[in-house]
Amino acid sequence: MASTNGITVRSARAEERPEVIRLQDMGFGMRGSPADAEFGPQVFDIERALVAVDGDRLVGHANDRVMTVTVPGGNTVQASGVTGVVVTPTHRRRGILRALYTELHRRIESEGQPLTIFYASEGAIYGRFGYGPSIAEVDVSIQGRTAEFRSTTPDPGGVRVASLTEAELALPEIYDRWRRLTPGAQDRPEARWRQRVFAESIQHQDGAVQFFLIHPDGYVILRRAWADNKNTATVHELRAVTAEAHVALWRVLLSMDLVHTVEANLSDNDPLPYLVTDPRLVRVTGRHDTLWTRVMDVPAALTARSYQQDLDVVLSVDDPFRNAGGVFALRVRDGVAECERTDRTPDLELGIDVLGSLYFGTYRARVYAAANRIQAKDPAVLRAFDEAFTGDRDAELGWFF
Structure with a gap:
């Protein structure tokens, strides 16, 4: 699929599963159970996995599964649940993670899923790819x-x-x-x-x-x-x-x-x-945190969920990794949202990682604004935005993946 610094990223093969397991055991410092060996391939299909290859050795891996996820208000969306992201310690800082994520997210975009979710084993890595912690x-x-x-x-x-x-x-x-x-x-x-x-x-x-x-x-x-x-x-x-x-x-x-x-x-x-x-x-x-979220399609994601109050706001969303950012007009009436790209002047500026953090209602916009992660021209607009994104039921991760 792609090659960088002598490393090739391609689809995994069924016969490579034992090597993938060894790579993950080393990367995460734990061995799977007999039940993992028996049922794991049915949960995350090796045919969806991507691997990074140096010669004849696997040096990186990432996989995903299409999941149905509940959003605030009780609707559901399709999301890519990413798992098993690992790079062998002998090949760090060679761009392997970025190459794997580039291919993985290109596929997710082609499938039209509005969200990507996963559990982050480390907290300092995934903001650069547009992810933010979204459930705690x-x-x-x-x-x-x-x-x-x-x-x-x-x-x-x-x-x-x-x-x-x-x-x-x-x-x-x-x-x-x-x-x-x-x-x-x-x-x-x-x-x-x-x-x-x-x-x-x-x-x-x-x-x-x-x-x-x-x-x-x-x-x-x-x-x-x-x-x-x-x-x-x-x-x-x-x-x-x-x-x-x-x-x-x-x-x-x-x-x-x-x-x-x-x-x-x-x-x-x-x-x-x-x-x-x-x-x-x-x-x-x-x-x-138990879940990290990346918004893949801002209008699709924001119109899928409901809101706690009416809202008219223009958002400037910065995406450092893909092309999902831009300026968007978000209008909410009676909990139902409309969202589209616009050339209007933005009221709020934020990263797509912050938008992912706010999405399920656990994290508050006013707190991110206090940390200078959201820039707001009008405090009243920020307050309305903050209240609108809350939920009437706490978000929770259904099952760890």
């Missing part, structure tokens, strides 16, 4: 059986401990209802359920035993492990379609016997701290 979560730790629920917190009940067979039947349907309500969440292929949740090799992994809690409108996947005579329950995934399911599941999690610590990831505005009498017991131990 907080890590929390709660000492077991110390949190007391407020008298006003309901006790809906309805939770049961489920077998693997029951979970295989119930979880995908509940997840699908949840992801249709949740900005940032993607459809999840059956092979990914097998690979990361239901495979036998996952049930007892790294000394932890996996369990399932199921409510008609929600579920928890948790793992319990003993170390130094203390038991930790780690919430691998909690999905609640309704507020009642959320409360019911947390009531069970915080009442389990012989659990010294419950660890979980929450969205920024999860109500858990306010359901208990002492919110300090829901101790925040960290906050990190």
Whole structure:
């Protein structure tokens, strides 16, 4: 496809999968599980992968999958979910990542997808390619059986401990209802359920035993492990379609016997701290991004989602990597947007990476303006833009890829 500095970028071949796996193991410093080997090729097809080749050696790799992603307001868009981006340490700073990304994004453009999303293993690299962090979560730790629920917190009940067979039947349907309500969440292929949740090799992994809690409108996947005579329950995934399911599941999690610590990831505005009498017991131990987004087609992306208030604004969007930038008139009425290129004078100037960060409603325009990442002529326009891009439900990543 392309050649630079003696390196050729081309499509991967099926027989190269073992070498791709070795390249990723080295790049990410971890080995995949037997379930990864069995089901991984069904999730990310090797025939969509790109590789960088130096002679007869693979020295770089990138792949993607077309995903259906929910956007603010409950609509969905097609997005390219990028994964496995790696360059061997022997070939750093030779333009391999840029060459891989150039070919990958050229294909994404030809397919007409308005967004590209992925999890960034490093935070300083991908802004140059137009990506910005767009979803975040907080890590929390709660000492077991110390949190007391407020008298006003309901006790809906309805939770049961489920077998693997029951979970295989119930979880995908509940997840699908949840992801249709949740900005940032993607459809999840059956092979990914097998690979990361239901495979036998996952049930007892790294000394932890996996369990399932199921409510008609929600579920928890948790793992319990003993170390130094203390038991930790780690919430691998909690999905609640309704507020009642959320409360019911947390009531069970915080009442389990012989659990010294419950660890979980929450969205920024999860109500858990306010359901208990002492919110300090829901101790925040960290906050990190879970998804990065690049807008590939500004009008298509901005008209796909809804908005919290009416808006008339002209945006100047700078794209340092591709040709998606320009000046755009964005008009919103009753949550519905129209967007087109214009020659009008812009009200706001921002990078396409910042637009990606704002897209799902987690990050705020006023904060980027304070960091001089958005230039606004009129503070009132900035306030309206900031409010319009918020959502009525926190964005969450559906599944890690």
